[in-house]
Ligand SMILES: Nc1ncnc2c1ncn2[C@@H]1O[C@H](COP(=O)(O)OP(=O)(O)O)[C@@H](O)[C@H]1O
């Protein structure tokens with residue numbers, strides 16, 4: 001168990017609406033590692049994130065994914081979530097009339113129940129959410145606001161990090177959480193990720209820019225092009241991409 | 256249809272948890288309706304002559320009427336001669352005098368329904384009148400309420416013990432010939448609840464009636480009359496369930512509220528009659544007339560959560576007769592599978608500076624059809640009348656329907672009447688978002704639905720709000736796989 005990778009993706013292929021999008025992905029996240037996935041628009045980054053989270057419209061056509069040594073693809077989305085897989089959405093969803101804190105407590109308790117733990121009561125949860133809101137520098141009034149409703153783009157992303165901080169996932173996948181954020185918010189996202197940098201955990205950060213990686217030093221950087229990982233490297237690769245762009249990775253280069 | 260949309264459909268399949276039958280001896284009269292049946296009912300209740308006359312007048316009027324057809328609900332013709340108009344649990348020796356004498360089988364039934372009738376138990380802050388088929392079987396906390404002058408108990412008893420009050424107020428808000436179902440109810444109603452809150456008294460606890468249909472082929476025709484005298488306040492709750500049966504059963508009730516000057520009545524309903532099965536077999540036809548009248552500065556507030564019945568047809572209304580009076584209507588109506596609901600309210604502004612507020616939330620799932628109907632009528636003399644209406648619909652899946660019919664009749668130029676309507680669908684994005692946080696599809700749907708209903712739920716008394724949230728969850732069970 002001690003050295004089982006958190007995530008092991010082998011030759012993963014997936015399609016959306018009959019269009020093949022992922023075309024053979026290989027990726028292994030060891031415990032404690034943070035991996036960044038970069039790549040041009042439309043290269044399949046969100047598709048990969050959604051496939052890992054179990055979204056239905058994304059159909060796996062080949063390959064395998066092991067999470068903590070066990071098959072991940074056979075689990076329903078909620079089972080994956082309860083097992084500790086968390087996706088910070090590129091476009092967080094609004095849920096009118098449901099308070100942020102009620103939503104989060106329901107989520108936390110679904111996960112705790114799955115683990116055979118007692119649900120947290122309202123009082124204990126209040127303490128927890130207060131502490132975590134401070135950590136992500138969110139105004140406490142967001143507790144009682146409806147989930148993401150009327151939040152600015154940046155507030156929604158911050159709210160995703162709040163959820164991540166409370167649910168403490170084993171595998172966190174951040175889909176362009178950094179897009180459209182100012183420097184302060186970037187720092188908070190990075191702190192959120194760094195807090196998960198510990199044994200048993202791993203983080204997959206999908207990002208478009210190298211900016212975030214100034215605050216968050218990834219152990220590995222992968223470039224996804226046309227549904228395949230075209231290159232892998234360390235932080236230096238991100239800097240190189242920043243300079244040269246994705247021009248060198250046209251389709252022929254990845255074929 | 257995408258896969259997740261069909262999953263949403265599956266989630267809507269429900270189990271009805273109150274569908275059991277209590278095996279108890281009943282005193283029933285044969286099916287059929289004529290003047291003799293009405294005489295028998297009246298005699299069984301030991302009613303004074305004026306009651307019988309009133310019933311017969313209603314019956315004669317009903318015979319001249321036609322069943323309404325203007326609504327957006329569809330059902331095969333009802334044969335009124337096939338219905339049993341009176342069925343009562345046979346008690347050992349006539350009426351139970353105290354709770355201890357109530358048939359244990361009945362007490363067990365109410366326990367099972369979550370309404371313990373023992374005063375010591377859970378619903379300690381609520382007085383309950385339990386109506387089983389055609390009669391009231393028990394009323395809790397009667398004595399305690401009597402200490403402050405409140406009369407609360409079965410309608411039949413009130414007819415015997417307070418005929419003057421009954422004669423004064425019965426039919427004063429809903430006249431015998433008001434509509435087809437109200438006329439039928441007036442002719443054959445068998446029991447119900449009566450509350451009288453004297454001048455200046457605030458009821459020290461919530462009053463409630465729990466209606467249970469048990470016997471087969473019987474109709475339930477109950478009548479509720481609440482009178483709040485000058486400055487009196489009362490909050491009243493009503494709950495309903497019935498066993499699962501393949502036949503449709505008719506429930507035609509009438510509720511009348513009288514709020515004298517400065518009085519306030521808050522009337523909350525959680526209606527969970529058996530809705531029929533997935534294919535629309537069985538279920539209760541719920542045709543109900545509810546109306547209140549407000550004198551000066553009075554306020555009547557209707558809150559309803561309608562999740563049951565094969566057909567729901569009801570329009571709790573307020574006649575704002577006195578100046579400065581206020582009428583409110585908060586409604587959640589859920590239709591699933593083959594259920595149909597045609598519901599809404601009427602606010603009749605007669606007095607000056609009268610205000611009304613309508614907030615209606617319709618949820619349709621499966622093949623459910625939900626019509627929301629609102630009439631706002633401002634009469635000539637109603638200077639500065641104000642109304643605000645908000646009608647929101649939520650669709651789950653793509654085989655259901657929501658229909659909004661706002662009607663406005665404004666005869667006073669100083670009136671302000673506003674209407675807003677929205678329709679939304681539960682999106683797959685919302686479901687996936689919730690599921691990615693660990694919620695099951697079912698919990699996700701009920702969370703989203705309860706968020707949608709929040710503004711109505713907050714109008715319900717605490718005990719009911721919890722119950723209503725649970726009920727919505729159960730009602731939507733199975734709608735996503
Ligand atoms: N739901 C969908 N329906 C149709 N095409 C989709 C859908 N989701 C993604 N795609 C297509 O898949 C490709 C990869 O998209 P995506 O994974 O979102 O890329 P990225 O996140 O790297 O920008 C794009 O060509 C996009 O148009």
Ligand SMILES: [Mg+2]
Nearest residue numbers: 045046090176
């Ligand atoms: Mg993307």
